[in-house]
Amino acid sequence: MRVIIIDDHPLVRKGLELVASLEEDFEICGFAANGLEAMEVLEKHSPDVALVDLRLPGEHGLDIIEKARSINSTCKYIVLTSYATKEEIKQAMALEVDGYILKETLPEELITSVRMIHKGRKYFDPVIVQHALEEKNEDKLSELTTREMEVLKFLSRGLNNKKIAEDLFISEHTVKKHVGQILTKLELQDRTQAALYGVSQALNR
Known part of the structure; x- marks a missing residue:
């Protein structure tokens, strides 16, 4: 499984690379710290999975995912972020991202989730699901x-x-x-x- 990491924090990139290096079926084939680098890495490596932070310099992660799909539509795009607002969750759902994982997730849970998504299933952190349900309920009540x-x-x-x-x-x-x-x-x-x-x-x- 070829994976790229789109995140502007070196420690996060290094940590994810270390976690992935312990798995035989994971290959970190590229990194990007902003939207421009993300497009270049996607074209160069044609990854199976892209882990994308939401808050990147100059461009939002969801905007990057939307653009990236025009370059690689078969790649699985996973939001990996520290926290998310209800509006961001709503936008991610509308964009139909393949997964939404919080950075506080345990390494083994992250690996399991990415494997699941790579096989074609969706995965959303329980906290994200709860926020989405609350948003849906609020919309109905309105x-x-x-x-x-x-x-x-x-x-x-x-x-x-x-x-x-x-x-x-x-x-x-x-x-x-x-x-x-x-x-x-x-x-x-x-x-x-x-x-x-x-x-x-x-x-x-």
Whole structure:
């Protein structure tokens, strides 16, 4: 497996090279510290896998990956970074990167993850997955109207339609309509799922 490392920190590059050198199926064939060097290394070595840091001089790692795919579309591009914002995770998902690994990952976990990705599977650090789910949930909740959010909060507290209607000074029929809209927008099957979803979003407080 031919691997290139795109990272501007010498210690990180050296550490990754050392970890990879202990594996018979890993060959570090090139390094790059910025976008320009990355394109040159990709063209020269045609790697199977590229480990890409997000924060590089003059250019963001995700922009480099997007450009790199026009040079080598078969290479597996893995984000390897110290931390990530929710916006960066969202952009990486949209770009369909092959993997997203945090630098705090243990060496053996890193090697296993890269092998998995090289074989065609996706791998995302559990922390990244959690952030992505939170982002997705926030997007879904933003689709609800103010009244639907109020109804969802009451559902998460275990109130029935009659009690919700009394507290909101609306009819039970209107409550049922709101519940129906909530289920549709949140892609849920029934009010029990809606209640559990509300609890998971801490709406029952």
